[in-house]
Amino acid sequence: MDYFIGDTHFFHKNIINYANRPFPPTPEGVIEMNTCMVNNWNSKVQKEDRVFHVGDVGLNYNKRILQEIVTHLNGHKILIMGNHDTREKISWWRDVGFEEVYPYPIIYKKWYIISHEPVFLNEKIPYVNIHGHIHQNRMTGPFLNVGVEQTNYTPLSWKEVTARLQEGTNEHS
Numbered sequence: 001m002d003y004f005i006g007d008t009h010f011f012h013k014n015i016i017n018y019a020n021r022p023f024p025p026t027p028e029g030v031i032e033m034n035t036c037m038v039n040n041w042n043s044k045v046q047k048e049d050r051v052f053h054v055g056d057v058g059l060n061y062n063k064r065i066l067q068e069i070v071t072h073l074n075g076h077k078i079l080i081m082g083n084h085d086t087r088e089k090i091s092w093w094r095d096v097g098f099e100e101v102y103p104y105p106i107i108y109k110k111w112y113i114i115s116h117e118p119v120f121l122n123e124k125i126p127y128v129n130i131h132g133h134i135h136q137n138r139m140t141g142p143f144l145n146v147g148v149e150q151t152n153y154t155p156l157s158w159k160e161v162t163a164r165l166q167e168g169t170n171e172h173s
């Protein structure tokens with residue numbers, strides 16, 4: 001099964017206030033946030049599943065520490081690099097634990113563009129954009145924000161993605 005998630009921002013204390021996350025903006029709150037996202041991920045994703053991370057993995061660029069988190073996440077992990085991820089090279093992210101790393105949007109199942117930031121689409125373009133970057137905000141039209149603030153800090157399955165798109169909603173349950 002395929003899953004989608006973005007904007008985990010592991011180890012990023014300031015994201016708690018910026019994105020109004022339900023954790024205390026303290027070092028302990030960062031640990032609580034990281035633990036919540038790892039537990040949610042691993043309770044849903046199996047080792048054989050594939051997970052598309054739409055970028056902004058973390059804000060601690062200590063390779064060993066970030067690698068400890070990423071390697072403990074279930075599934076075959078694919079990264080579409082976000083603005084915070086481009087500080088490091090593709091090979092660095094592979095060393096951290098991502099099997100595939102893309103510095104640009106990719107096409108999924110012919111009609112879906114997976115990107116970090118929302119891409120320009122108009123009514124004449126038949127694609128749907130699965131993205132992150134805008135945290136607690138949503139876009140109307142053929143867009144689905146899979147950032148953790150929209151997914152209850154849990155990856156969405158492909159079935160959940162298509163259901164949200166059919167409903168025309170990006171609201172978490």
